[in-house]
Amino acid sequence: MGPLHTVNKSPFASTALESCLARLTEGAAVLLIEDGVYAALAAGAAADRLAEAANRHPVYVLGPDLAARGLAEASLLDGVRVIDYLGFVDLATRHSAVQSWF
Amino acid sequence: MKFAILVNEGPFGHQATASALSFAQAVLTGGHELVRVFFYMDGVYNANRLASPPAGECSTARAWSELAAESRVDLVVCIAAGMARGVREANLAPGFRISGLGQMVEAAVLADRLVTFGA
Amino acid sequence: MRRKTFLFVSRKAPYGAGQAGEALEAALIAASLGQEVHLAYLDDGVFQLLRGQRPEALGTKDFTASLVELGEYDIDHVWVERQSLAERGLTEADLLVPATLLDRGEMAEIMAGMDVVVSA
Numbered sequence: 001m002g003p004l005h006t007v008n009k010s011p012f013a014s015t016a017l018e019s020c021l022a023r024l025t026e027g028a029a030v031l032l033i034e035d036g037v038y039a040a041l042a043a044g045a046a047a048d049r050l051a052e053a054a055n056r057h058p059v060y061v062l063g064p065d066l067a068a069r070g071l072a073e074a075s076l077l078d079g080v081r082v083i084d085y086l087g088f089v090d091l092a093t094r095h096s097a098v099q100s101w102f
Numbered sequence: 103m104k105f106a107i108l109v110n111e112g113p114f115g116h117q118a119t120a121s122a123l124s125f126a127q128a129v130l131t132g133g134h135e136l137v138r139v140f141f142y143m144d145g146v147y148n149a150n151r152l153a154s155p156p157a158g159e160c161s162t163a164r165a166w167s168e169l170a171a172e173s174r175v176d177l178v179v180c181i182a183a184g185m186a187r188g189v190r191e192a193n194l195a196p197g198f199r200i201s202g203l204g205q206m207v208e209a210a211v212l213a214d215r216l217v218t219f220g221a
Numbered sequence: 222m223r224r225k226t227f228l229f230v231s232r233k234a235p236y237g238a239g240q241a242g243e244a245l246e247a248a249l250i251a252a253s254l255g256q257e258v259h260l261a262y263l264d265d266g267v268f269q270l271l272r273g274q275r276p277e278a279l280g281t282k283d284f285t286a287s288l289v290e291l292g293e294y295d296i297d298h299v300w301v302e303r304q305s306l307a308e309r310g311l312t313e314a315d316l317l318v319p320a321t322l323l324d325r326g327e328m329a330e331i332m333a334g335m336d337v338v339v340s341a
Binding site for chain 3: 108110142143144182183202203204206207208210211216218220
């Protein structure tokens, strides 16, 4: 199993997400946290790029960070899975390492 | 599984500390072992006992101390980063201890996963 | 202490934000404790390796002094992403330390193979 990559910056303010997605390897997964969750908005400009990554890698969003920002799960890109902190920990156990992008 | 956490941001102005705290709590709730939380760079501000934000605002420093009291989590502040930022024994919040960067390296070696929270 | 592979990833330019010096310090400590240390420079992180920096003007410690001593810490793995250099109009000749240039895919594979990844 490859690494779990966390991204905590909005794609509208930072290149962190793009940088991360450009370097995904076999078995890697992406978890959007903090301002990173804005990337998952289906109607947002980052949706196409994220959808492309989601075709080959699991993409997760941290639920508490969505809720804090007033974002509904219904507004998210299809295929993106919402998890809680226990899910974050569980993902970390199932991947080889955790790499943070910020 | 064994986890170590590296906190590189202070409690003000970034969500990183709050995320680290929630992750730490979930590690324990999930039945895993939390080897150590290491506070580096601006993360050392989490250990400043003299910080007293108004009730309901940014209570993360108190939350770390509570975590240490309840779950005996080892909270280590980098001595060099702390000295540089005015965080030392005299103003250390309960549950934290001061040591060197070697403790971060050791934690990463002892743990199965190191997770970094920064900004 | 067991020996692991540590990767320290630098993606930020040296002075405006981030803590390039402290990140490097952590890498040096890991190496001095016998860990296999790798340094990866990508995106704006490649600016950290630029020749001719004069941070004294900012009243900042010159972390590049530690960079040129990497060999003394047995840090042999300095990875720089070729595309990140090219995007910024830089070449290998602009770097102040010997480094191995990698294509983006090779860099991704290096990063994915590490035991511990520390970002700064």
